[in-house]
Ligand SMILES: Cc1cc2nc3c(=O)[nH]c(=O)nc-3n(C[C@H](O)[C@H](O)[C@H](O)COP(=O)(O)O)c2cc1C
Ligand code: SF4
């Protein structure tokens with residue numbers, strides 16, 4: 001093993017990739033090479049470090065200096081100043097927008113300060129390709145402890161006592177699930193990691209796999225010991241090639257070190273893990289569909305019971321848990337269930353990772369104790385809403401979830417409170433919306449999504465959501481009718497109670513929850529033919545501001561309906577009878593003279 | 598084995614090697630299709646027939662799997678692959694308008710390829726860069742915070 005004096009972690013999460021981290025990394029490597037530091041400094045790519053909108057970000061260890069918004073030229077300077085001469089490059093450090101205070105390390109930044117990192121304890125901190133670094137941070141110690149000093153029953157008892165609940169959405173108690181599998185007859189048994197991460201707008205699981213793959217492998221082996229399984233599978237979605245690559249390498253290294261494979265730690269316990277790559281079907285995140293897909297079949301759900309814990313992969317008892325759930329296991333074993341249970345609320349223990357996105361200043365990945373309020377997440381950590389706009393609602397749970405309006409900003413985020421509000425905890429997608437988001441349009445968006453992704457096996461889901469979509473589309477086109485809202489509610493309840501799998505059972509939620517909290521917005525569309533957020537194009541009225549219009553005539557030229565007239569150099573006007581509400585004129589006017597009412 | 602030549606022969610021998618590795622393992626179907634699509638760029642009927650034979654899965658079932666998963670395609674794709682993210686985070690930041698603009702520029706619907714074979718368009722759900730929406734990828738390049746007005750310039754850079 002080679003020893004390096006310094007490590008530079010370059011965030012290569014998808015956020016930083018799109019802001020250009022690859023060029024930064026190349027510049028850094030070239031400079032390191034040129035300065036003759038190649039044997040002393042190692043450059044490593046990590047998973048998302050969290051503050052994506054500050055990307056590209058890098059951290060220089062051992063000091064942990066955090067640099068942000070780098071250009072390739074900045075990387076050259078960091079190599080020459082910091083890496084060669086040991087001088088921190090002041091100008092590339094983070095400065096707080098409120099008071100301009102400089103932060104040298106990330107823990108001095110508000111965004112990080114308010115977080116509690118358990119599942120993300122290593123993500124963005126260690127080199128994910130180095131098993132040594134994982135081991136140096138207590139990695140595989142929990143597995144060692146379990147194999148050498150605990151009985152399988154004690155392991156299950158420990159997880160049960162911790163109060164850990166599934167982080168994939170449903171929140172089922174993890175220890176209980178393990179116990180069911182352990183007690184179920186049938187052999188061999190299997191352990192599965194659900195890394196399908198289907199919620200569009202969420203990337204927690206991906207970041208853990210890319211940033212700390214060993215934590216998942218270690219946890220799966222612990223479960224294997226607890227339930228009596230020797231084989232595990234990680235089902236990763238095809239859209240995550242780096243995660244697949246990291247995980248393959250981690251499995252290889254773990255085998256090399258005897259941490260996976262035959263006779264682990266010489267205890268006689270054997271456990272191995274294989275990867276299965278998905279192929280782009282949202283429904284495969286549902287556990288029975290996922291198992292079908294691992295078996296090489298169409299990913300169609302089947303009715304439960306029997307639950308996978310009793311009859312899973314190839315009909316055998318199978319524990320299936322979400323990536324984040326797995327990442328919590330090793331710390332629980334090492335620090336004890338009491339420690340874990342001391343974090344969070346009465347019924348929701350520990351922390352939750354959220355992918356914070358949408359109309360919020362600090363977008364990225366955050367981990368907070370259960371029970372943290374939405375206000376703290378959005379305003380203290382997220383830095384509030386950009387452009388001086390008003391917060392309107394937060395969306396959790398993606399296509400299965402719902403919205404939480406501003407009046408509930410102080411509700412603690414845990415499984416029960418969110419369910420009470422008609423939303424769900426979900427897997428961690430947290431989309432912030434401001435006054436410019438139309439809630440009816442959002443409902444339409446999610447219905448369209450479910451329509452695309454429904455596997456078509458049962459009719460309530462296939463046909464019912466289609467009907468709902470038709471109605472909502474009609475409303476957004478300004479053709480809503482009296483009784484539509486009630487019809488949507490009725491259809492929604494019907495689908496919820498009769499669909500075969502979780503996809504259909506939760507598909508009406510985005511509609512029902514927006515009706516519940518934003519009924520007046522539906523009414524405005526239906527009865528007043530108005531879209532208060534100004535999103536639904538068909539409901540917009542275009543007009544020209546005479547003060548601003550200089551009569552250049554561009555708008556009239558591009559209008560497909562020839563709805564605009566006016567003399568040259570005189571204010572133009574729009575004939576609303578002819579106007580198709582296409583918006584072209586507004587886009588083309590260079591003087592901002594066209595507006596909508 | 599021939600070196601450097603990307604002719605059918607080399608592809609076919611790679612396919613042979615792939616099929617040999619998984620012969621008689623029906624549960625490997627999806628993994629084999631992935632690798633075959635990587636070789637050919639899409640899944641031609643001939644390849645599917647050979648996969649079916651080697652893994653011992655009925656051809657109808659192979660087609661059933663291929664049609665179920667959106668990642669698999671039986672049509673050749675364009676030279677440049679445009680993926681527009683229509684995940685929630687991008688949607689609330691205007692991915693809908695962006696997609697409209699691209700459809701207009703190329704005269705394409707998602708799932709189609711331009712007649713000159715230059716561009717294919719598809720809609721994806723979340724590329725993991727949610728903080729920087731709306732996001733699109735063209736081949737391996739990720740473009741973040743794309744305003745519709747920028748689209749013509751972005752596309753022009755790939756056109757020849
Ligand atoms: C339509 C649908 C999609 C789902 N997608 C995911 C997913 O992407 N990731 C995930 O971990 N769980 C997903 N689930 C939940 C799984 O079915 C299952 O409950 C979970 O993997 C169990 O792990 P946990 O107890 O650790 O949460 C989905 C469920 C449904 C109904
Ligand atoms: S509810 Fe929808 S996704 Fe689930 S089995 Fe029925 S049709 Fe398929």
Ligand code: SF4
Nearest residue numbers: 549550552553555589
């Ligand atoms: S493009 Fe703008 S400024 Fe020119 S005529 Fe139209 S509204 Fe007036």
Ligand code: SF4
Nearest residue numbers: 559579580582583585
């Ligand atoms: S919105 Fe379209 S149809 Fe209406 S005036 Fe403008 S360009 Fe013409």
Ligand code: FES
Nearest residue numbers: 013015016048052
């Ligand atoms: S992708 Fe780099 S911080 Fe999130």
Ligand code: FES
Nearest residue numbers: 682684687724727
């Ligand atoms: S929603 Fe578009 S990148 Fe995540």
